[in-house]
Amino acid sequence: MTNEELVARIRAGVDEAENMLNLWQQNRGLIHTIARKYAAYDDIEDLEQQGYIGLCDAVQNYRPEEGTVFSTCAGFWIRASIRRYIDKYSSPIRISVNRREDIAKYRRMCSVFEREYGKEPTEQEASRYLGVSLETLKRIKEAASMATLASLDEPIAEQDGETTLADLQPGRDDVEGSVVDAAQQEQLKAVIWTLVDALPGKQAPVLRMRFQEGLTLEEIGAKLGITRQGVWDQERHALRELRKPKRARRLLPFRDEYISAHAFHGNGAGTFNRTWTSSTEKLALKLSERYN
16 A cells, blocks of 8 residues: 555544554655664664654645655655754754754865865855855854764765765665655656746746756847846746745755755766756755745
């Protein structure tokens, strides 16, 4: 029986205990994969118990009519439950999980940047690569000075100085996590471009040419027979439409489980200093700015 079928039976009150047990068994791998990312903060079994609570939350909050598979919704609620638990019980210094993740990303970025370019990044460079404002960067650096934190899923810097951009990608020992990421990417791709194609007028082709083909405003205008300003207006209106709650909520399950993680990971050394995300990720990150 699929996750979706089990959820429907649970919500209908049919053999709730048995079906919930089956749902848990089918999603134990997902819970373990997410809990493992936070193993530095608490015992893995305690984190997995919190993951089960998140799975129960997902059952109550899943909206099948929106077209998102249950595992995506479950990933969001599992992670949220674990993060709440860590914030409440596992932080010796009151630094939120979000901020600890920011610190880990900042330190990894500085280490890799210095190795690649032979210097520390300026505040402007760090701000741009992390996708945060200078004020937010200042708060991250202040929090970093309060505690020495390990990365959630990898060392911040190797003792032998061999950290490379490739080290930021999942290794061979993280095959399960990579498979989850690949599935998330395909689901995100299906959701986001379906939303785009439902936009009115020239908005959909403008976004596809802008994000998938990487065309300039002038190039898009020439193809569509409108001015540069007209293209910019179409893009602005399209992004505004996609950020409206009725559409934006369909991206919410992806935000913590995929968008935020890949905002730093990117696609490797060849794109670190340019467009370091896929076309789907770039658009998703653009849309997520409202929530950051």
